[in-house]
Amino acid sequence: MDTVYRHIQNHYDDLSSTEQLVIDYILNNGDFLNLKMKVIQKSLHISAPTIVRAIKKLSYRSFTDFKYALANSEKQESALNSEESYELLISTFSSDFSRTIAMMDKDKLYAIASVVLQSHRIFCMAMGSSVSVVNSLNRKLKQFGLWSNNYTEAAPFRDIADVATKDDCLLIFSLSGKEEQILASVVENKTNGVTIISVTGFSNNPLANLSDISLLTYQTPQKRTKLRSRLMLSVASEIIFETILLKNEEENK
Structure with missing residues (x-):
C-alpha cells in the first residue's frame, strides 16, 4: 500500500537539500502524469541530472517510473476534482491518512x-x-x-x-x-x-x-x-x- 511514500520516508534524509526540493515540488504538483522534467528545471533552476539523481536515491530507475508510481498510489485523484466539497474533504483525509500510514517507518x-x-x-x-x-x-x-x-x-x-x-x-x-x-x-x-x-x-x-x-x-x-x-x-x-x-x-x- 502506497509503497512509493514508504520509499520517500526511508530515503528522504539521504537526499541533499536541493534533491529534497525536487521531491517536494513533484509531490505538491499533484498532476504527476502530466508533469514534465523541464518544468521542474525551470521552476527550481536546477539541472535534469539533479532531478534524476534525487529519484534514483528513492530507488526508482527513472523520472517516468517515479511519476507512475505516484499516480498508481492514488487512483482516485482524477475523481476528486469533480466531487462535491464534502466528498472532496473526506476523500482528501482518506488519501492523506493512507499516505501517512505508508510513511510510518x-x-x-x-x-x-x-x-x-x-x-x-x-x-x-x-x-x-x-x-x-x-x-x-x-x-x-x-x-x-x-x-x-x-x-x-x-x-x-x-x-x-x-x-x-x-x-x-x-x-x-x-x-x-x-x-x-x-x-x-x-x-x-x-x-x-x-x-x-x-x-x-x-x-x-x-x-x-x-x-x-x-x-x-x-x-x-x-x-x-x-x-x-x-x-x-x-x-x-x-x-x-x-x-x-x-x-x-x-x-x-
Whole structure:
C-alpha cells in the first residue's frame, strides 16, 4: 500500500537539500502524469541530472517510473476534482491518512520508542494548533509512568535548555517545522546533547534537518496557511505511543 511514500520516508534524509526540493515540488504538483522534467528545471533552476539523481536515491530507475508510481498510489485523484466539497474533504483525509500510514517507518518508530523509554525526561513541544496533539500525547506518557511535560509557549521553551541533559529528549510536533521559537530551543538543546525527535509535515524543513530522528507525515497542499488540519500529526502521535507500548512489552517478556 502506497509503497512509493514508504520509499520517500526511508530515503528522504539521504537526499541533499536541493534533491529534497525536487521531491517536494513533484509531490505538491499533484498532476504527476502530466508533469514534465523541464518544468521542474525551470521552476527550481536546477539541472535534469539533479532531478534524476534525487529519484534514483528513492530507488526508482527513472523520472517516468517515479511519476507512475505516484499516480498508481492514488487512483482516485482524477475523481476528486469533480466531487462535491464534502466528498472532496473526506476523500482528501482518506488519501492523506493512507499516505501517512505508508510513511510510518518501523525502524524510525522503534528508534523513537527506544529513546523515549530510555530518557530520564521527555520534553513535549508544540505551538499553535499542534498544541492539542502534544497535550494528548503528554497525558498518555504520564499515565504510562514516564516523566513527561508539555511546553507550548516561547518563554517555557527557553527554560528547557537550563535543565535538559544528554539523558533527556525533546519530542516536537510541528506541521511546518519552521517556528523560530522552537528552532532556537532545538539548537540550544542540541549543544547540551539532548536527543531531538520531530514529527513534521512532509517538506524540506529546518526542524527535520536539525533532528536526530525525524518522522514525516503527509498532507495534501492547501490554500490555507493557518488553521490547517493537524489530523496527520495526531495519527503519527497515536502510532508513536502504541509503538512505545509495544516496545516496552517486547523488552519485558
